[in-house]
Amino acid sequence: MPGLAVKDGYTRHPFDLEFGVRTSGLIAGRDLKTGHRHDRDTTAYYGVAPSVFQALTKRWQRSKPSAPLAEFTFVDVGAGMGRAVLLASGMPFRQVIGVELHPALEGIARKNVALWRKSGRAKAPVKLICGDAVEFEWPQGPCLAFLFNPFGEMVMKRLLARWRKSFQGRPGELDILYVNNEQEWVLEGFKGFSRLFLGEVKRSRADAIADYRILAAQPDGEYTSSNAEDCSMWRWFG
DSSP states (O other): TTSSSSSGGGOOHHHHHHTOOOOOBBBOOGGGOOOOTTGBOOBOOOOOOOHHHHHHHHHHHOOOEEEEEEEEOEEEEOOOTTTHHHHHHHOOOSEEEEESHHHHHHHHHHHHHHHHHHHHOSSSSSEEEEOOOOOOOOOOOOOEEEEOOBBBBHHHHHHHHHHHHHTTTTSSSSSEESSSSSHHHHHSSSSTTTEEEEEEEEEOOOHHHHHHHHHOOOTTTTOOSSEEEEEEEEEEEE
């Protein structure tokens, strides 16, 4: 797959080197075709900076969620190779689910989860689903959706419409963590969702250096890195 070879600028993130998993690489959306109608709205694959994930989840825990962490199901929407799934499974969620449309990425994520479990790092049950996130059936109980800019406008609108229907009559049972929030304006246009946070979440120094090196190695220079990610948090009130 383009983006996963040294000639394409492939560089392993320190997260992979430390834990022996495979979540590195930058794959452009145009190289993630599956034949699905949502392909044209697929963005690039790139693993979230662990420090950004950790800082945002800590901020969310301070936002007075509707239930204790142990009652929440964490769902990574557009899970890719599963870096956020691995990080979330290190927290005592009720369960962690990764939903990924591309079968090759989902296959890599499945191998990563197996390694993570074997190492004893998973504190929550983990399930991976290869399929369309819009069609995903949300479980009962409070849920936390994680998005690292997985889709363009069209799919984001379909996704939010489905969530609004799925969580009708369930106020406070859906929270959203949105990293690299390019479609923030779409969320702003959907009634029933209330924003809890909007702003930059800084990378750690180690993550900032790693991401700079990884993106600087890309031969076409299409993507750049910064020391922070634009993020938001939302809650469904109905």
